[in-house]
Amino acid sequence: MASSPLYDAAAGDTPAPKDALGRRRRVAPPNPSSGRLVLTEADYLIFDAIDRHGPLPSHYLYEFTKHLRRDRSHLQNRLTEFYNGDAGGSYLVRPPQQFASYHARYQHLVYDLAPRASAILAERSPSLAPRRADPFVHRLMGACVGASFELTAPALGLRYISQREILAHPKAAAARASANPLAIQTPAGTLIPDGLFGLEYPGKGFRFFAVEIDRNTESIERRNLAQSSFARKIAGYLAILRTQAYRERWGVPNLHVLTATTSAAHARALLAHIGRHAGDAEAARFGVAVVSGFGAHWRAPSKVLSGVLTGAWCTPLTDKLLSTG
Structure with a gap:
């Protein structure tokens, strides 16, 4: 041979x-x-x-x-x-x-x-956040969405700001010293986003985003908010948006919340829940988009999901483009 x-x-x-x-x-x-x-x-x-x-x-x-x-x-x-x-x-x-x-x-x-x-x-370069132990397909979907933001940004003239860069900033020193720098305490419990990143818009400033991956594997609302549910996460995000606790914890000047889910029907249900619990100004900070292919019969995407940055994210009020700032 x-x-x-x-x-x-x-x-x-x-x-x-x-x-x-x-x-x-x-x-x-x-x-x-x-x-x-x-x-x-x-x-x-x-x-x-x-x-x-x-x-x-x-x-x-x-x-x-x-x-x-x-x-x-x-x-x-x-x-x-x-x-x-x-x-x-x-x-x-x-x-x-x-x-x-x-x-x-x-x-x-x-x-x-x-x-x-x-x-x-x-x-x-020591990692600034522990590796997640979520189910494999949840992690794969989050990785493909996050990597697609990073890979698509340069072609649109935007600078991608990684989670590591955010947490390495002097303003995030307290978070870095904690067991999980992504974890933030809220009245609804400990909130840990699936991802955290930012975009620099030349001449316009910066926007920062917490990312949630929702494969529609659990109910949106449960009688007991202590159980894991989308409602509990929204309650947590509303709390830190109102108190601006994200400034002290992660050192970012603003925060928007993006949820990638797997079907249009579930996206509508998520938006309806946000609309019932958030005021207009708060609702504008949330965005929901459908990333198909990660449902029950999932498959790895055949190409980079550039649409997460070039396409629109839905809010309870209107659609918004992340690419324009």
Whole structure:
């Protein structure tokens, strides 16, 4: 058998499991190389992107690194090498939950950080917020939405401000010193957004956004607000908007709340709830948009979700474009 980067008989490597067509199985366990993987700056960009947003499909990772890659095949080979790892272990994992999707065979592979990559990133720049333990599809949807904001902003002349940059600001020192810098106390309980980012509009200023991912897996309202529900989160956001507690906690001058959900019917129900509990000025701070593809029969998006920034977000009163400030 001829040698290849994935199999070197002379070096003692073992062949990777193949399917009936001779292709390496996507669900095969890592097949470590006997050689040593040497990291490049482009590789760190991959790890950083996943660290910022969460598990991402391979074509998203290509968008973050294409200015440093020869082509997509080069990235695909590199991702496979990081999944297989070397004697020190793997750098990336392929979350097994992705293979439960009906579309698993036909969609881009999703990668997440292995402990080895997380440790290397911590040495370069310590993470300012703990990794979330939400269900996989919730994390994947949040990662694709968040990464799409970052990848789309430059083409619109906007500067994306990451959660890490927000929390690294001197005004967020108290939050950084806490167990979870994203957590903020409200009368409705502890509020932890799924994401936090900002946009700089040249000549116009800044806007900051808390992001919520709602896959319509729980009721909007429950009799007991102490239970996890959308109503509890809205009560929390209304409280910090009224007291401007976000200024002291995160050091941001303003806050808007974006909820990405999976169906138009559920979006209408969310907007109706917000409209019943928020005044006009407060309601204008909330936006809801439909991001299809993450419902019960979910699949990873086939391309960057640029519509989250180029399209309209609905409020209880009107629609608004984030791209225009």
